[in-house]
Amino acid sequence: MSILIDQNTKVIVQGITGRDGSFHAKQMLDYGTKVVGGVTPGKGGQEVNGIPVFNSVKDAKDKTGCNAAVIYVPAKFAKEAILEDITNGIPLIICITEGIPVLDMVEVKTALNKSQCRLIGPNCPGLISPGKAKIGIMPGHIHKAGDIGVISRSGTLTYEVVFNLTAHDMGQSTCVGLGGDPIIGTRFVDVLKMFQDDPGTRGIVMVGEIGGGDEQLAADYIKKHVTKPVVSFIAGRTAPAGKRMGHAGAIISSGDSTAEAKMQMLRDAGVTVVDFPDEIPQALAARLK
Amino acid sequence: MKIHEYQARNLFAEYGIPVADGDIAQTPDEALLIARKTGFPVVIKAQVLVGGRGKAGGVKVVGNEAELVSEFNRIKNLNIKGYSVERLLIARAIDIKKEYYLAVTIDNIKGDVVIIISAEGGVEIEETAKTHPDKIIKFYMQGQKTLDEARWAPVAAQIFNDARLQKSATAILQKLLKLFFEKDCSLAEINPFVINGEGNLMAADAKVIFDDNALDRHPELVALRDMKYEDADELEARAKGLSFVKLEGNVGCIVNGAGLAMGTMDAVNLLGGKPANFLDVGGSSNPEKVLNALKLILRNKDIKVILINIFGGITRCDDIANGILTALKQINIPVPLVIRLTGTNEKEAKALLTQAGLTTYTSMRQAVTEAVKASKS
Numbered sequence: 001m002s003i004l005i006d007q008n009t010k011v012i013v014q015g016i017t018g019r020d021g022s023f024h025a026k027q028m029l030d031y032g033t034k035v036v037g038g039v040t041p042g043k044g045g046q047e048v049n050g051i052p053v054f055n056s057v058k059d060a061k062d063k064t065g066c067n068a069a070v071i072y073v074p075a076k077f078a079k080e081a082i083l084e085d086i087t088n089g090i091p092l093i094i095c096i097t098e099g100i101p102v103l104d105m106v107e108v109k110t111a112l113n114k115s116q117c118r119l120i121g122p123n124c125p126g127l128i129s130p131g132k133a134k135i136g137i138m139p140g141h142i143h144k145a146g147d148i149g150v151i152s153r154s155g156t157l158t159y160e161v162v163f164n165l166t167a168h169d170m171g172q173s174t175c176v177g178l179g180g181d182p183i184i185g186t187r188f189v190d191v192l193k194m195f196q197d198d199p200g201t202r203g204i205v206m207v208g209e210i211g212g213g214d215e216q217l218a219a220d221y222i223k224k225h226v227t228k229p230v231v232s233f234i235a236g237r238t239a240p241a242g243k244r245m246g247h248a249g250a251i252i253s254s255g256d257s258t259a260e261a262k263m264q265m266l267r268d269a270g271v272t273v274v275d276f277p278d279e280i281p282q283a284l285a286a287r288l289k
Numbered sequence: 290m291k292i293h294e295y296q297a298r299n300l301f302a303e304y305g306i307p308v309a310d311g312d313i314a315q316t317p318d319e320a321l322l323i324a325r326k327t328g329f330p331v332v333i334k335a336q337v338l339v340g341g342r343g344k345a346g347g348v349k350v351v352g353n354e355a356e357l358v359s360e361f362n363r364i365k366n367l368n369i370k371g372y373s374v375e376r377l378l379i380a381r382a383i384d385i386k387k388e389y390y391l392a393v394t395i396d397n398i399k400g401d402v403v404i405i406i407s408a409e410g411g412v413e414i415e416e417t418a419k420t421h422p423d424k425i426i427k428f429y430m431q432g433q434k435t436l437d438e439a440r441w442a443p444v445a446a447q448i449f450n451d452a453r454l455q456k457s458a459t460a461i462l463q464k465l466l467k468l469f470f471e472k473d474c475s476l477a478e479i480n481p482f483v484i485n486g487e488g489n490l491m492a493a494d495a496k497v498i499f500d501d502n503a504l505d506r507h508p509e510l511v512a513l514r515d516m517k518y519e520d521a522d523e524l525e526a527r528a529k530g531l532s533f534v535k536l537e538g539n540v541g542c543i544v545n546g547a548g549l550a551m552g553t554m555d556a557v558n559l560l561g562g563k564p565a566n567f568l569d570v571g572g573s574s575n576p577e578k579v580l581n582a583l584k585l586i587l588r589n590k591d592i593k594v595i596l597i598n599i600f601g602g603i604t605r606c607d608d609i610a611n612g613i614l615t616a617l618k619q620i621n622i623p624v625p626l627v628i629r630l631t632g633t634n635e636k637e638a639k640a641l642l643t644q645a646g647l648t649t650y651t652s653m654r655q656a657v658t659e660a661v662k663a664s665k666s
């Protein structure tokens with residue numbers, strides 16, 4: 001089993017005529033994802049890699065019956081793209097775009113709270129249920145179907161972790177990249193709950209980083225509600241204090257958001273915390289025995 | 290992006306938030322002119338973008354001209370946490386009767402704008418937050434951009450005991466919110482927010498931070514950036530779409546993605562090396578970015594080795610490989626390159642590099658170990 005997406009998910013690509021949108025639409029299609037349409041205002045009627053392009057999300061939804069949307073549009077158009085999905089009741093929205101102003105995300109979050117839609121991202125790699133579907137930008141070939149759930153705030157660091165899992169023959173049920181921005185649609189606790197409830201997931205890998213308060217909330221949630229083994233890696237433990245390391249969220253703001261503090265809280269919640277990404281498979285194997 | 294107190298004060302004044310009369314001075318003569326206009330006593334405040342200036346002696350109230358000149362010169366010569374003082378704010382000293390705290394910021398986890406207010410302001414506010422969290426009230430905007438006065442009224446009544454102050458505080462808060470939303474702030478703070486000798490509320494300090502992601506829509510704000518607080522290399526990197534932070538070591542790092550870049554920095558440290566920098570080439574890297582990254586790193590003369598750690602996703606490994614090959618043709622790279630490439634278009638990339646006689650690695654640990662070894666030889 002898997003969470004959030006599978007072989008029946010029908011996805012549309014917003015920004016399909018751009019460089020990244022068209023490239024990754026093709027990659028998703030090649031992986032086996034049901035990419036049923038694309039949206040670029042003013043370019044309706046065209047085709048990209050054999051995928052029909054529509055002028056609006058409404059058109060695309062009416063014609064294709066899509067139940068997910070992935071967004072590759074530039075930051076200044078991203079808010080409108082997400083709001084268009086929410087207005088049209090697209091149940092699962094994945095926003096890859098980075099650099100969206102925070103107050104734009106406040107508007108998005110307000111609209112999300114009044115809807116039944118779920119947003120993954122922004123500034124995220126997307127998600128993949130190996131062998132079934134991938135929606136996003138991760139390289140499909142490093143994944144393998146299995147029973148390990150992966151959640152991460154990072155993109156490439158998640159690939160590193162997955163690469164090591166696959167090399168040790170530990171397949172994944174679903175890998176979810178939450179995104180590195182301060183305001184994101186889906187957080188660790190949301191996905192921890194889904195993995196805990198998913199009979200196809202046996203163990204969980206959580207990849208965190210310095211800054212923000214999400215790992216602390218996750219530690220608290222794991223302590224109370226998660227019975228499956230969790231292994232974690234936290235990036236940025238040797239980062240100099242107060243320096244911004246790219247992710248808007250990854251900035252040391254108070255004592256509690258340092259990597260060491262997070263690692264300790266996770267350990268206290270029964271999580272195995274490792275020093276290197278390549279130590280995850282062994283740690284997980286030990287916990288799954 | 291942080292700005293100085295005097296710049297934030299100017300914004301406050303522009304939005305109609307009351308501040309004490311005053312201006313910025315760079316010389317004692319300028320300070321005297323301002324003080325003669327505002328009248329004594331005046332407060333001298335060093336304008337530095339680091340915290341703790343009060344404790345460092347950078348704030349002083351003076352009662353006459355002689356004292357102003359001597360204190361001005363003393364503060365001007367201070368070094369506050371490594372920064373010299375270039376400008377000083379000279380403002381009419383407020384006869385403070387009571388201090389409050391007022392700020393507008395963003396609660397990331399709730400994804401909402403929040404007003405934070407307390408009847409106990411001043412420099413000890415962070416301490417109050419820890420010891421008496423009940424004395425600090427958080428009021429969520431619930432997605433609104435203007436104050437819902439009916440919902441707000443009980444909070445104002447809890448903080449201010451008379452109706453006139455409640456009304457005045459609410460009016461000032463409306464202006465602070467307008468500034469916050471119009472200028473894409475991540476923080477607009479008045480600490481302390483005070484009652485003066487005439488019984489009126491005013492801002493005795495001003496702090497504003499802007500959202501870096503929103504600066505594109507505010508060209509007028511970019512001009513407020515104080516270049517002294519920016520590392521020239523870091524600024525240039527940003528202009529070229531790279532995220533760069535200089536560190537102390539000798540292993541140059543080029544990585545894609547902030548998380549993996551941090552993970553690489555940690556791995557270099559844990560395996561006994563010292564990273565010279567954090568450098569994230571970002572997503573969808575074109576070959577040009579790799580060339581720029583290499584040029585930037587090579588300016589650091591301490592560099593003994595360059596570690597390139599790429600896990601292709603939206604970044605295509607062949608773009609990176611082409612960037613490396615272009616760089617080798619255009620610039621002299623006097624140190625060894627340790628290259629690790631995995632992910633999207635990995636095969637194409639490895640073929641390109643192998644043809645050019647370069648070694649590539651698939652394992653991150655192996656590549657980091659090699660780079661650390663090279664940094665010590």
